[in-house]
Amino acid sequence: xxxxxxxxxxxxxxxxxxxxxxxxxxxxxxxxxxxxxxxxxxxxxxxxxxxxxxxxxxxxxxxxxxxxxxxxxxxxxxxxxxxxxxxxxxxxxxxxxxxxxxxxxxxxxxxxxxxxxxxxxxxxxxxxxxxxxxxxxxxxxxxxxxxxxxxxxxxxxxxxxxxxxxxxxxxxxxxxxxxxxxxxxxxxxxxxxxxxxxxxxxxxxxxxxxxxxxxxxxxxxxxxxxxxxxxxxxxxxxxxxxxxxxxxxxxxxxxxxxxxxxxxxxxxxxxxxxxxxxxxxxxxxxxxxxxxxxxxxxxxxxxxxxxxxxxxxxxxxxxxxxxxxxxxxxxxxxxxxxxxxxxxxxxxxxxxxxxxxxxxxxx
Amino acid sequence: xxxxxxxxxxxxxxxxxxxxxxxxxxxxxxxxxxxxxxxxxxxxxxxxxxxxxxxxxxxxxxxxxxxxxxxxxxxxxxxxxxxxxxxxxxxxxxxxxxxxxxxxxxxxxxxxxxxxxxxxxxxxxxxxxxxxxxxxxxxxxxxxxxxxxxxxxxxxxxxxxxxxxxxxxxxxxxxxxxxxxxxxxxxxxxxxxxxxxxxxxxxxxxxxxxxxxxxxxxxxxxxxxxxxxxxxxxxxxxxxxxxxxxxxxxxxxxxxxxxxxxxxxxxxxxxxxxxxxxxxxxxxxxxxxxxxxxxxxxxxxxxxxxxxxxxxxxxxxxxxxxxxxxxxxxxxxxxxxxxxxxxxxxxxxxxxxxxxxxxxxxx
Numbered sequence: 117x118x119x120x121x122x123x124x125x126x127x128x129x130x131x132x133x134x135x136x137x138x139x140x141x142x143x144x145x146x147x148x149x150x151x152x153x154x155x156x157x158x159x160x161x162x163x164x165x166x167x168x169x170x171x172x173x174x175x176x177x178x179x180x181x182x183x184x185x186x187x188x189x190x191x192x193x194x195x196x197x198x199x200x201x202x203x204x205x206x207x208x209x210x211x212x213x214x215x216x217x218x219x220x221x222x223x224x225x226x227x228x229x230x231x232x233x234x235x236x237x238x239x240x241x242x243x244x245x246x247x248x249x250x251x252x253x254x255x256x257x258x259x260x261x262x263x264x265x266x267x268x269x270x271x272x273x274x275x276x277x278x279x280x281x282x283x284x285x286x287x288x289x290x291x292x293x294x295x296x297x298x299x300x301x302x303x304x305x306x307x308x309x310x311x312x313x314x315x316x317x318x319x320x321x322x323x324x325x326x327x328x329x330x331x332x333x334x335x336x337x338x339x340x341x342x343x344x345x346x347x348x349x350x351x352x353x354x355x356x357x358x359x360x361x362x363x364x365x366x367x368x369x370x371x372x373x374x375x376x377x378x379x380x381x382x383x384x385x386x387x388x389x390x391x392x393x394x395x396x397x398x399x400x401x402x403x404x405x406x407x408x409x410x411x412x413x414x415x416x417x418x419x420x421x422x423x424x425x426x427x428x429x430x431x432x433x434x435x436x437x438x439x440x441x442x443x444x445x446x447x448x449x450x451x452x453x454x455x456x457x458x459x460x461x462x463x464x465x466x467x468x469x470x471x472x473x474x475x476x477x478x479x
Numbered sequence: 480x481x482x483x484x485x486x487x488x489x490x491x492x493x494x495x496x497x498x499x500x501x502x503x504x505x506x507x508x509x510x511x512x513x514x515x516x517x518x519x520x521x522x523x524x525x526x527x528x529x530x531x532x533x534x535x536x537x538x539x540x541x542x543x544x545x546x547x548x549x550x551x552x553x554x555x556x557x558x559x560x561x562x563x564x565x566x567x568x569x570x571x572x573x574x575x576x577x578x579x580x581x582x583x584x585x586x587x588x589x590x591x592x593x594x595x596x597x598x599x600x601x602x603x604x605x606x607x608x609x610x611x612x613x614x615x616x617x618x619x620x621x622x623x624x625x626x627x628x629x630x631x632x633x634x635x636x637x638x639x640x641x642x643x644x645x646x647x648x649x650x651x652x653x654x655x656x657x658x659x660x661x662x663x664x665x666x667x668x669x670x671x672x673x674x675x676x677x678x679x680x681x682x683x684x685x686x687x688x689x690x691x692x693x694x695x696x697x698x699x700x701x702x703x704x705x706x707x708x709x710x711x712x713x714x715x716x717x718x719x720x721x722x723x724x725x726x727x728x729x730x731x732x733x734x735x736x737x738x739x740x741x742x743x744x745x746x747x748x749x750x751x752x753x754x755x756x757x758x759x760x761x762x763x764x765x766x767x768x769x770x771x772x773x774x775x776x777x778x779x780x781x782x783x784x785x786x787x788x789x790x791x792x793x794x795x796x797x798x799x800x801x802x803x804x805x806x807x808x809x810x811x812x813x814x815x816x817x818x819x820x821x822x823x824x825x826x827x828x829x830x831x832x833x834x835x836x837x838x839x840x841x842x
Contacts, residue, residue: 269800269801270800271634271746271798271800273636273744275638275689275733275735289687293656293660294660297656297657297660320780320782321782324652324736324737324738324782325737325780325781325782326638326735326737326742326780326781327780328742328744328778328780328793328794328809329776329778329794332776333774333775333776337774339797339799339802340799341755341774341796341797342755342773342774342775342794342795342796342797343796343799351799364799364800364801365799365800366746366798366799366800366801366805366807367799368744368794368807368809370638370742370744370809372638372689372735372736373687373735373736373737374687374688374689374736375687379689379691379733381636381691381731381733381744383634383729383746392704392705410705411700411704411705412696412705413692413695413696415691415692417683417688417689417690417691418688418689419683419684419687419688430691431691431692431705431731432705433704433705433706434702434704434705435634435729436702436703436706436714436727436728436729436730437632437633437634437727437728437729438632438727438729439702442729444729444731446691446731446733
């Protein structure tokens with residue numbers, strides 16, 4: 117297990133930077149022997165370096181041959197980059213942990229949240245998908261509730277931060293807020309996004325506003341007509357990770373003027389009664405979850421969750437529309453960590469400790 | 480109907496100012512004959528004037544005898560003021576439209592949203608209650624859906640603006656945002672509220688954050704243990720206005736860093752199937768409601784709703800957790816108008832046009 121080489125594809129992006137930071141924080145090198153970090157990015161980032169373990173590591177061009185000799189790739193450069201380069205990496209013997217949505221729903225690609233469905237890693241054939249941020253933070257909570265009382269129906273309303281749209285999203289919120297603080301009556305069209313693609317319509321500011329549409333409308337919606345891609349991801353990824361293909365679940369995804377930290381308001385119908393106190397006790401014993409006292413005034417906010425590893429749960433109480441078997445709660449996590457970089461690094465750790473770096477077929 | 484005298488109790492507050500502005504906008508005087516505006520407020524506001532119809536009208540002290548000769552009182556000075564002064568006004572022959580929560584759930588006090596349950600006005604005994612802002616904007620929509628297909632269950636997650644907490648809420652968001660724009664790493668404790676009571680805990684900023692708790696936890700929660708007062712209001716007021724005392728309904732109320740405009744993400748289970756297209760057609764014909772095309776990318780935001788009268792509905796689509804009889808949608812309105820001042824003025828208009836200014840018992 118010595119001389120491991122780990123490539124970060126999209127090393128200069130928001131999640132890429134978090135990946136490198138978390139590799140340091142978790143003492144990846146110290147725990148798994150000397151290893152080489154290979155930061156990869158597009159031509160735009162050539163000549164840049166990334167800081168890692170006290171060294172400035174040059175960013176290399178993300179091209180097929182860059183994956184030669186690499187053991188693990190953490191891919192976070194967008195769906196089209198993953199589509200083009202992940203097969204090249206797999207061809208060269210890498211195991212890829214892909215943060216994009218490109219491979220997530222392929223049947224032969226395990227979709228894994230560390231600590232929730234680690235066993236699924238065993239069936240990988242070179243690619244492991246990291247779920248969408250809004251899905252990932254729900255999984256430890258829903259898994260625990262399902263095991264205890266059976267999930268029957270899940271209704272989610274999200275409150276997602278702009279960092280889910282990358283650096284551009286954060287810059288847009290900051291720029292718009294600055295403009296409005298400087299001159300409160302600045303017309304909307306003067307504070308539009310420079311990069312409309314990052315969030316939604318350039319004519320709608322996100323500063324002091326909400327955008328109830330994240331990502332595009334589904335192109336082939338099937339039964340999900342009128343759903344955004346973000347909502348669809350939350351629905352189908354949850355079913356795949358929990359191995360509940362028929363789970364009744366719906367979601368509405370809303371962008372809020374928060375920098376970091378996604379929040380979710382959740383209603384669950386359970387097969388069997390579970391009191392708020394029982395759910396609290398259960399979640400207290402669930403790894404990666406920090407739960408506020410049930411039915412109390414204590415609650416997590418995105419400001420508190422930002423920069424932290426756990427998934428925070430609060431506002432746990434009976435669902436007054438289904439008091440026998442329903443619960444309401446509020447889930448908050450750092451979307452750049454649990455929802456992206458932290459989970460990717462934990463999956464890399466699991467690949468090593470579970471001895472899954474060679475494909476099962478050639479092991 | 481000439482020489483009507485209308486008092487605004489709490490005339491210098493945020494809703495009070497909106498009340499006076501809306502009386503002007505709706506040409507109340509022109510439509511209902513010469514009338515006198517009597518702005519009332521506490522000692523703190525003595526010596527101030529309010530601008531109305533081109534005149535500076537002196538603010539008078541809110542005391543029992545100030546109601547002598549007044550026909551209609553629009554009360555918006557907080558629950559404890561209404562508790563003390565509304566009976567005094569009624570004693571003096573006024574009909575009071577009360578914006579506070581103090582009388583809303585009393586069985587002999589009609590709780591009315593103009594255009595939704597106007598008939599309930601007929602049973603008033605001097606006091607008519609205006610519902611909470613987050614309740615009011617839902618009512619035209621839920622009423623229409625109930626009449627068409629029967630409401631079975633309602634699940635609401637709110638995204639409520641700081642103006643719901645009055646001027647202090649708006650000032651807190653503005654001050655905190657200014658501080659963070661000037662110095663992004665300002666510690667939380669340095670940007671706390673000067674008036675913690677207006678929103679929640681002084682240690683949690685609302686700028687770039689969310690507060691998933693509006694108002695206090697219920698003191699005598701009964702089956703609503705762990706619910707905030709704001710959530711309870713939405714639940715019990717909805718049941719009262721729709722005359723559905725057994726309606727299965729739950730709510731989670733969340734404060735968001737938006738100045739004006741409350742948004743709500745709603746899931747409804749209906750008794751009978753209603754397609755998104757049918758619901759769209761229905762809401763197109765519902766007074767006071769503006770609906771975006773079902774299953775489209777068009778949607779309302781609080782920025783657009785601020786300053787406008789209608790209730791805006793968007794994101795209308797099937798609930799994927801209950802595709803047969805469920806719908807999801809997004810409701811946005813100006814909480815200071817539909818949720819407070821506009822509804823109060825419309826109720827005053829109805830009292831006049833329905834000839835309900837004298838109590839039914841003495842009519």
